[in-house]
Amino acid sequence: MRRVILLPVVMTVIAAGYAEAGDDFAQSVQPFLAKNCYACHNTKLQSGDLNLEKYTDAAALTQDRDNWEAVLQKLQTGEMPPNGFPRPDPAALKSITAWIESEFQQSDSRVKPDPGRVTARRLNRAEYNNTIRDLLGVDFHPADDFPQDDSGYGFDNIGDVLSISPVLMEKYLSAAEKAVQTAIFGTGPIKPTVVRHQPPYRHGTDGGDNNRFAEQMPFTITNYDVTGLSLPSALHTTHRFPASGEYVFRIDPEGNRPRPSDPFTVAVWIDGQQVASVDFEASNSSTSMEGEDKEVRARVKAGDHWVAVSALRLYEGLPPQYKGLKPTLKPVPPPVDRSKFIKPPPNPTPQQLADHKARLIEFRARQQRPPSITDVSFRVNFVGITGPFDATEGASPESLKKVFVCGHLNGKHEASCVRRIVTELAGKAYRRPAQPQEVGRLLALIAGDRKRGGSFAQSLATGLEAMLVSPQFLFRIERDPKAEQGNARHPISDYELASRLSYFLWSSMPDEELMRFARSKTLRSPEVLSAQVRRMLADPKAHALVENFGGQWLETRGLESVRPDINRFGKFDDYLRMSLRQETELFFENLIQQDRPILDFLNAKYTFLNQALAQHYGITGVSGPEFRRVDLTGTPRAGVLTQGSVLTVSSYSTRTSVVLRGKWVLENLLNAPVPPPPPDVPALDEAATGTSMSLREQMEKHRANPVCASCHSRMDPLGFGLENFDAIGQWRTLDGKFPIDASGSLPDGKSFSGPTELVDVLMQHRDAFAECLTEKMLTYSLGRGLERYDRPAVKSIAAQLARDNYRFSSLVMGIVNSLPFQERRGDRASNVHHP
Structure with missing residues (x-):
C-alpha cells in the first residue's frame, strides 16, 4: 500500500526534473548549438551523419546517448567547432559541457545499477604458468608452448575472446602430465x-x-x-x-x-x-x-x-x-x-x-x-x-610439501591420506571448496589405477592430472546463487572475490591467507579487504600487474618484436632492448611499492637507469649495469612518455611516426581513441623524409586531404611534440638535414613546443588521464569490456582518486570496492555445467 501511495509522488518529482531540464535545454543548450553547431550539423547537411537540429528537449540526451556522448567528447577536446570556425565562449562552453554531464549523471542515477556479466573465462598463458607454479611449486613455464592468447579491448585476459582449440586441449593434457610428474617425481635424469x-x-x-x-x-x-x-x-x-x-x-x-x-x-x-x-x-x-x-x-x-x-x-x-x-x-x-x-x-x-x-x-x-x-x-x-x-633429479621439497599435505615424504606415503590430498589440492586448484562428487570422481580414477598395478604415487599423479584438465581448473567460473533468479544482480561469493583479487593483482590463484578469509566469509569486510590489497601489492607476485597490465596498457610488450633498422640504428641491440623494458617495469613497480600518484606516469622527473641506458639518453654520472633511481631535473624527459620503450614501440623501424605516437597518447593517456584509417590512404615518401622534405612538411601535405584531416588534427600535434626523440628514444635536434620543429597546437587551442611543454599540457588533462587509467585497469580486472552502465563506477573511482591525490592504492581500492568488481549479473540461460 505504501508503494502505491509513494508512486505518484516519485513520478511527480521525476516529471518536474524533466521539465526543469527541458527549460535549460531550450534556454541555454539550443542557443549554444545554434551559434556553434547548426551550420554543419543541421537537417539539410547532417555533416558526419549528425543532425543536432532535431533535438528539442533534454530527453534527447538519454534517447540518443551515443551521439550526445560523442558531442560532449568533441566539445571537451576542442575538436568541434573545427579549425576555421569561431571558438565558443569559454564560459558558455564550460557551462554546456557541465550541463550535459549532469544530465548523464541524473539519467544514470534513475537507472537500476548493473554490475555486468562476466563470461566464464579460461586462464591465459601467464595465469596458467603462475597458477601451476603456486599450486604445485614447479619451476617451469608449460604455457609458453601454448598458442598465443587472443586479445580484446587491449588485453589478453578478456573472457569473450579466450577460446579453446583442439591444439590447445592437447597442450593442456601434455602440460598437466609434465607438471604433476615433475611435482611428484622430479625432472628425472637430464642429459647435458x-x-x-x-x-x-x-x-x-x-x-x-x-x-x-x-x-x-x-x-x-x-x-x-x-x-x-x-x-x-x-x-x-x-x-x-x-x-x-x-x-x-x-x-x-x-x-x-x-x-x-x-x-x-x-x-x-x-x-x-x-x-x-x-x-x-x-x-x-x-x-x-x-x-x-x-x-x-x-x-x-x-x-x-x-x-x-x-x-x-x-x-x-x-x-x-x-x-x-x-x-x-x-x-x-x-x-x-x-x-x-x-x-x-x-x-x-x-x-x-x-x-x-x-x-x-x-x-x-x-x-x-x-x-x-x-x-x-x-x-x-x-x-x-x-x-x-649434477642437476637435481628428484622432486623439490617445496613441491612435495604442496602435494603430500599429510607430511608423508620420501616414499612413506599412506593410502589413507589420498582423500585429504585430493580434497585440499582440488580446493586450491578450483579456487573454492571441492564438492564431494568432484573429489569422488578423482578418487575413483586413482583407485582404478591402483587396481591396475600402479604405485601410490603414480596413481595419485593420474588423479591430479585429471584435476588439471578439469574445466573447474582451466576456467574461472562464477556461479549464480539461484537459477530461478535469472539475470538478476547479486554479490559474488567470498571465494570468487578472492579469485578476482588474486588474478587482478597477481595473475595467479589465491594464496592460503585469502582463502582463509574467504572461508570465514570476512574477506568483504572493509578493514580486511583493505589490508589484503595492501599486502598483495607489497608481495613480489604483484610484479605480474606490472608485466601483464602495464606491459599491455603501455604497449611495451611489443618491444620484444621491434627490429629497428640496423643501418640507421646500429646501436640498438638486445642489451639495450632489455634495458629499455626494465626501465619501464622498475618505474611502474616503484610507483606501486611507494604508492606514488598516478600522475607520475605523466610528469615524474625521475626514472631508473643503468649505465648503458644513461649513455643512450645522454645522461652522465651513471656507472655500472645496476639500475638505480636517477633524477631527470634539467633534462627534457619526464614520465613514461619519454621513456625509450614507449618511444620505440610507437615508431617505425626506419623512422619516427607522429601518427603512431599521437595515437598512443590519445588512446593510452587521454582515453580518446581514433577510428581506423580509411582505405587507400597514400603512404609517405620514405626516400624524401629528411632529405628533400621534412617529416612535418610531408604530414602537412598528407593532412591536406579532408578525409585525413579530422583525425590527424588530433594525433599529429601530440606526435610532433615528441619529434626530438628518434625511433629508439635518443635525443636529436635534426631529422636528416632539417631542424626538428617540435611545436604543436591542440584542437582546444592549447599550444606547446617540445616534450616538456607537451607534458605540461597533458597535466592540464589529468582528470581525463585518471578516467583513462581507471577504464583500462577496470577492464583488465574484470576480464571484459566496459559498457555504458559501467560509467558511473568509472566516474566515481576517478573522482575519489582525485580526492586522494591520485595515489595508486586509491585506484586499486576504488576498483576492488566498485559494484562491477563486487557483484555480477546472472546468466539468464547458463550453459556452464555445475556438478
Missing part, C-alpha cells in the same frame, strides 16, 4: 646439452653483418662502461636453462691487444649479476686473441635467464707507449679501411644508396690517424653453454 650463441653480426656473411661489425667493433665513448656490457663487443642473449645445476660456458673471443699489456678479464653475467670470469692475455708473439677459447663454470637456476659475456676494463692495463683509444679521449675510429665490407642491399632504394654513400665517406674520413697507433679491440665470436651437470 650444448647450445651455441652468437652475436647478431656473426649470423651470416652478408654485407650487413660485416657492416655492423666494421662500424661497431672498435668504438666506445668517453667514460666507457668498465663492465663492458654496454659496449658493442659484448654478447647478450636469452637462454632457457632446463634445470638448476652447474653449466659450462665456453667463450671464444677475437680481437687485438698491444704488447705488453696486462691480462684482461672476460666475465659471464646472469640476469645482470657477474657469476664467473676468466683472464685472457696476448702472447708475446702475437697481439691476436683469436682461437684462445676458454671455459668457466657457474651454477644457474632453472628457467629463462638473460646471459651476457663482456670484457671488463678493456682499456686499462695497457702499456705506457700505447697511444690509441683511451676512455678520457674522444672515440678513435678503426685504422683499417673496412668500407669494402659495406655493401648496399640488393635492389636498393634511393635512400639506401644515399645512406651507403654517406657511410663510405664517413669510413674514409676516419682513416686520418697516425700509423703508429695500435688498436684495442674485442668481441665474442660465440659462447657455448653446456649442461646441466
